[in-house]
Amino acid sequence: MALLPGAARRLLCSLFLCLWLSTLARAATRRYEWEVSYQFKSPDCVRKLSATINGQTPGPTIRATQGDTVEVKVRNSLLTENLAIHWHGIRQIGTPWADGTEGVTQCPILPGDTLTYAFVVDRPGTYMYHAHYGMQRSAGLYGVVVVVVAAAPGAKADDAEPFAYDDEHHVLLNDWWHNSTYELAVGLASVPMVWVGEPHSLLINGRGRFNCSAAAVPGTCNATSPECDTPVFAVVPGQTYRFRIASVTSLSALNFEIEGHEMTVVEADGHYVKPFVVKNINIYSGETYSVLIKADQDPNRNYWLASNVVSRQPATPTGTAILSYSGDRAPPSTTPPTGPAWNDTMYRFQQSVATVAHPAYVEPPPPRADRTILLLNTQNKIDAHTKWALNGVSFTLPHTPYLVAMKRGLLDTFDQRPPPETYAYQGYDVYAPPQNPNATTSDGLYRLRFGSVVDVVLQNANMLAPNKSETHPWHLHGHDFWVLGYGIGRFDPAVHPASYNLKDPVLKNTVAVHPYGWTALRFKADNPGVWAFHCHIEAHFFMGMGIVFEEGIQRVASLPPEIMGCGETNGGHR
Amino acid sequence: MALLPGAARRLLCSLFLCLWLSTLARAATRRYEWEVSYQFKSPDCVRKLSATINGQTPGPTIRATQGDTVEVKVRNSLLTENLAIHWHGIRQIGTPWADGTEGVTQCPILPGDTLTYAFVVDRPGTYMYHAHYGMQRSAGLYGVVVVVVAAAPGAKADDAEPFAYDDEHHVLLNDWWHNSTYELAVGLASVPMVWVGEPHSLLINGRGRFNCSAAAVPGTCNATSPECDTPVFAVVPGQTYRFRIASVTSLSALNFEIEGHEMTVVEADGHYVKPFVVKNINIYSGETYSVLIKADQDPNRNYWLASNVVSRQPATPTGTAILSYSGDRAPPSTTPPTGPAWNDTMYRFQQSVATVAHPAYVEPPPPRADRTILLLNTQNKIDAHTKWALNGVSFTLPHTPYLVAMKRGLLDTFDQRPPPETYAYQGYDVYAPPQNPNATTSDGLYRLRFGSVVDVVLQNANMLAPNKSETHPWHLHGHDFWVLGYGIGRFDPAVHPASYNLKDPVLKNTVAVHPYGWTALRFKADNPGVWAFHCHIEAHFFMGMGIVFEEGIQRVASLPPEIMGCGETNGGHR
Structure with a gap:
């Protein structure tokens, strides 16, 4: 279109x-x-x-x-x-x-x-x-x-496009630690798990400002480094701007706000959405949005762009940038917006529900699924290690890539038993810590009939500690999916599908599962290949929170040899 | 024998x-x-x-x-x-x-x-x-x-064996930084080069004691951690011990001493040497020695084992361990030995010269060489990067291993031009910084006629800064070499070979080139393969201080495929 x-x-x-x-x-x-x-x-x-x-x-x-x-x-x-x-x-x-x-x-x-x-x-x-x-x-x-x-x-x-604007800006959001990724990862894999703690900073376009007086290692923090200059977004009075916003955080769910300027949400993950106006936007790792803002405020002062942690109790200062009408780069004298209450789940839930397809760009979903996979997201223990699991199975990556293994018939390189399609949902209390925190590991995958329609319902639950449930942004490779519905509490396959939005669901590649909630999505298995589907929180995927789909492997063309060389394809001996 | x-x-x-x-x-x-x-x-x-x-x-x-x-x-x-x-x-x-x-x-x-x-x-x-x-x-x-x-x-x-002992101990010496190897390496490759500084600690058998009050990051130093307990070496009065000593330092030349106990040096790099008695022993990275000590001192007190930096001005405290006759683990009340003056080159030079083959185990070297390679070791600049070079060529590793490339005839994977055999020694002042600090890089190698006898003379020189020349411990893979001679000053091919020790030279795999000095060695190219020869200082090889020899490649049996998978053998496409 x-x-x-x-x-x-x-x-x-x-x-x-x-x-x-x-x-x-x-x-x-x-x-x-x-x-x-x-x-x-x-x-x-x-x-x-x-x-x-x-x-x-x-x-x-x-x-x-x-x-x-x-x-x-x-x-x-x-x-x-x-x-x-x-x-x-x-x-x-x-x-x-x-x-x-x-x-x-x-x-x-x-x-x-x-x-x-x-x-x-x-x-x-x-x-x-x-x-x-x-x-x-x-x-x-x-x-x-x-x-x-x-x-x-x-x-x-x-x-x-179903909207007009004069110019565009890009806002790339991230969280940042001073520890190396090796330190992060080894801590997560240790017994007991060593958690590095909340991010040191929130970055906007790769820049943040740590309080140098709190720096752990003397001499490593330089508040005058040009590399941490606060980004300035220039606007011309009266013009309309498209802000393309992306979050690549390792952990944090964020709320992004431009002081004094309402935003009209127009795009999510590459799809036009029915425009809606927000004071600020919640964005999860792996998501992208476009919002329009009108430069219609007092041009004689500057305004904050603010990124704040939500969903986890924040211990990281607001990430900031500056909106400037005049070209002046001075920080505003106001306090940067602090965003909504971090634990206001319903505030974020409602924005999720409000995100539907633009009326002129609706791609209707198939009316029903050929297969439904219900995935309970739990935190678990395996041999005293802390892990994440789906239906009691914590994912591990094989060392011969699936795509190569399946094209070459190297079927002993991963577990041929498919992971479970569902869990014992009737007796499960999503508001309580798991009664049995044990799980198993597997590198098995889900094989999908080519061209079939697949529903996945992601069910969130309480973590190992009581009264804790986190937001998980799930990202699907190789496809967009229709977001059919969200709920809080336990998903009931006999009840909730009746409330699915089959009229104008948005297509996305990343979607949030809210604390104690569920999210239902549908996609067509029509892209030959092998595709990961996982929580986009870097630590969670590392700890097993993902699955993999295969579809139409026989339709995949010859693989370029450059992608091989590891596992069973090491040295070209198979 | x-x-x-x-x-x-x-x-x-x-x-x-x-x-x-x-x-x-x-x-x-x-x-x-x-x-x-x-x-x-x-x-x-x-x-x-x-x-x-x-x-x-x-x-x-x-x-x-x-x-x-x-x-x-x-x-x-x-x-x-x-x-x-x-x-x-x-x-x-x-x-x-x-x-x-x-x-x-x-x-x-x-x-x-x-x-x-x-x-x-x-x-x-x-x-x-x-x-x-x-x-x-x-x-x-x-x-x-x-x-x-x-x-x-x-x-x-x-x-x-040409000596007797009652029991043995192992002493593995190292230097240690709190920075990651990535930080070390990236600093070395930066423009200007960022040098991490002298080691934080010297370790004996993987243990040292940093002064926790000087720790850069609060909370990371725990003086009571069992992992940094001072090692204790138990001895029984009257018995003789073989101490097998190895140095795997990244940078430091060391001097090792056992307080109050003379050492008789009996083995170097796996070869018996003519025994000689020292108060302490100089050991360079990549070297091993066996020394005998007699437990003949007052058994009512403990004694220090001490590792001290030599050849560079030390900024690292003495590494210590304890020799105990009684099983008591208390540190001696004495001050640990501080070793010889760090800049007493002749002290170390003389120990090098004193290290010759045991009379009953002399393997005479071939009387003459078929080929002589004279290698000037210099510090250089390439595109503003600080590098090390041999005869003006700074070594880089190829990404297809030579052994694989040469067996498979992948001759476009590295420079086919051999590096230079010599340098313009007649006009070179080894006591002055290089007149032309520029160098080139190459991954070319030296192809040796199988079975031929090769002499290599390593010539040290002044670094980029005036009045500085470091000790370089050169390590040869795949061979031992005879150490034919050492000198201080410029090697003259017309003069110095006449003074070579052809009678009882020691065989070694690692040898020091002293500041401003030269070292001459000989080996037989009789081991089919491809072999690195390089300065064993981790940073120096990383910065180009090495060469590679090939000999008898056609005699090498079929390679195991498991060693392949990178460079031109990636994905098995060649």
């Missing part, structure tokens, strides 16, 4: 042929060469070894037009550490090996080696990229992907 | 057949299973993420008998970091792929993957193992290898 050309061409070709022709006509290849290396950076004024792209964190923004091919030649210069980069929100249709998910779609890129990711960005929208190997994303390897609408020749791009 | 059996068998077989038979008869396979992972450890009371083997640093001691096969199954659980382990001093005759040198003899072991190193320990002596990938050794991955003499049935092992 977004590609509707002018009236003359509309007469000449059917809608879909036309889309195809117009895309082909203007499709370009956007080439990037990236060198990934560790560098000392001071994103929040504290000097820390950071994973960088061409010396920068965040990495460069990829900007392409719908239909373009993006080619990123990635060279790993991380010394002794491997690498994989995921293109979050790009479905990788026809290129499942370019999804960048270590253990699922590829072997990692070794130090000194180069891998070129090449894929088509077939839909306009706001996306992101980030490392997808161990907890490497937390080290700073992330950035924004913007895909703009392919306009008909001579037409303005914004003719094709 | 060491394997001479009893008189009856001596009648029955010739010496060499007998050696072979007796070795075969008793050769065993020693199997180890190691899991390498990061763990929080407090070797000097400061908690730091350390690379461990089965949870320990140092790793377990390998103890085998001459002729045994050692099989070590290494599983990499380092999360996102690769791994390779070098068996330092083991020549790997017939198994060049098991040398464990990333980029030279193997691709690294990926996280989740397992590699089994299998090799024969054909000579008795004191050796070590350590990581050989990036600067990973500095993270704590190291240990001792002891190969004992194969005694004839019924005979005592010490009949076969």
Whole structure:
């Protein structure tokens, strides 16, 4: 729909042929060469070894037009550490090996080696990229992907979108620790688990401000470093801005607000939504939104952009940036917005429910599912380690990537028994700690009939400690899914599906499961490949909170050999 | 010689057949299973993420008998970091792929993957193992290898050695930083170079004592941690002890002393030396020595073992342990020995010269060399980076290991031009900073005619800063070499070879080049494979101070596929 050309061409070709022709006509290849290396950076004024792209964190923004091919030649210069980069929100249709998910779609890129990711960005929208190997994303390897609408020749791009704006800004949100990702990960894997604690800072476009007088190591914090200058977003009075907002946090659910300026939410995860106005927006790790703001306030002062932790009791100061009408970079004299009460679950729940498809862009979901998978999300203990599990199974990544193993028939490289489809929901009290905290581990996956319609219901519950349940943002690779419904309490398969929104559900790739709540989603298993589906909290996936789907593996074309070299494909001996 | 059996068998077989038979008869396979992972450890009371083997640093001691096969199954659980382990001093005759040198003899072991190193320990002596990938050794991955003499049935092992002792102790020396190896390495590669500074501690058997009041991060230092208990070496009055001493330091040249007890040096790098008595012993990274001490002092008090930095101006406290006759673990009331003056080069030079072969174990060197390579060791600048170079060429590792590349004919994976054989020595002032500090980089190697005799003369010089020249301990893989001579000043090929010791030179695998000095060595290129030869200072090899030899590549048997998977062998596509 977004590609509707002018009236003359509309007469000449059917809608879909036309889309195809117009895309082909203007499709370009956007080439990037990236060198990934560790560098000392001071994103929040504290000097820390950071994973960088061409010396920068965040990495460069990829900007392409719908239909373009993006080619990123990635060279790993991380010394002794491997690498994989995921293109979050790009479905990788026809290129499942370019999804960048270590253990699922590829072997990692070794130090000194180069891998070129090449894929088509077939839909306009706001996306992101980030490392997808161990907890490497937390080290700073992330950035924004913007895909703009392919306009008909001579037409303005914004003719094709259901809203207009004068200019755009990007807001990339993150949380940040001074500890290394190795320290984070080893602590999580220790017995007892050592939790590093809440983030030291919240970053906006890779910048924050730690209070140097609280720095743990003297001499490592420099409040005058240009690397931690507060970002300034310039606006011109009277104009309308599209803010493309993405959250790549390792842990935190965030609330983002622009002081004195209401936001109209217009896009979520690359899909136009029915516009709704908010004072501030809740955004979970892995989500993207576009909001419009009108620069209609007193231009003689500056305004705060504020990022605040929600859902967990915050121990991290507000992340800030400055909105400036005048070009002046001075911090406003006001206090930055502190966001809603961190534990106001219903406030966030209601925003989730309010996010539905734009009336002119509804893609109706299939009316029913061929298969329903009900996944209870629990915190567990396995051999005294703290883990996360789905239906009592904590996920582990195999060392031969599934995509390679399944294409080559290396079926002894992972557990052939599928994980459970459901749990004993009738007797389960989601408000109490698990009666039996034990779980098992598995690297088994769910094999989906190609073309089938799959419902997944994510059921949240109480953690190991009483009166605690966290928000989990679940991200699906290779697909968007319709968000059919949300609830608080225990999902009942006999009752709740009747209340599903089948009329105008939004399509997303990442969705929140609220504390003690459930979220129901539907997708079509029509993208040949092997795809991860997991909590986007870096520590949670690391501790087992994920599953993997396979569909249409026999339709996947020959794999590029460059994605192999590990596990059973090590040395090419199989 | 060491394997001479009893008189009856001596009648029955010739010496060499007998050696072979007796070795075969008793050769065993020693199997180890190691899991390498990061763990929080407090070797000097400061908690730091350390690379461990089965949870320990140092790793377990390998103890085998001459002729045994050692099989070590290494599983990499380092999360996102690769791994390779070098068996330092083991020549790997017939198994060049098991040398464990990333980029030279193997691709690294990926996280989740397992590699089994299998090799024969054909000579008795004191050796070590350590990581050989990036600067990973500095993270704590190291240990001792002891190969004992194969005694004839019924005979005592010490009949076969030119000295006797009652019991033995192991002393593994190291230096230690609280910074991660990533911080060390990234600093070295930065412009300008960021040098982390002198070691925080010197460790003896993996233990030291940092002054907790000086700890950079509060709460990370625990002076009562059992992990930093001072090691105690128990002795019984009147008995003689063999102390097997190994240094695996990343940087420091050390002097080791046992308070009140003279040492008789009897072994160096697995070879018996003409015994000589010292008050203390200088030991360079990569060297091993055995010394005998007699427990003949007042048994009513304890004595210090002391490790002190020499050759660089020390900024690290003495590393200590305790010698105890009574079992009492109390520190002596005396001050630990502080070693010789750090800048007394001639003191150390004389010990080097004094180290010659034991008269009964002389293996005469070939009388002349077929080829002489003269290597000037300089500090340089390349694109503003600080580097080390040999004859103006700073070494870089290729990403397809040489051994694999050469066996498979992948000759475009490294520079085919050999590095220079010599430098313009006639006009070079080794006492002045280099007139032209520029250098080039190369991953070319030296191809040696199989069976030829090669001399290498290592020429030290002034660094970039005036009045500075460091000791470089050079380590050769796959061989021992005869140490033919040492000098201070500029080596003159027309003059100095006449003074070589061809009578009783010691065989070693690691040798020091003293400040402003030269060292001449000879070896036979008779071990088919590809072998690194480099400064054993971790930072120096990282910055280019090494070369590589190839010999008899066509005689190398089929490579195990498990050592491949990187560079041009990635994905098995070549």
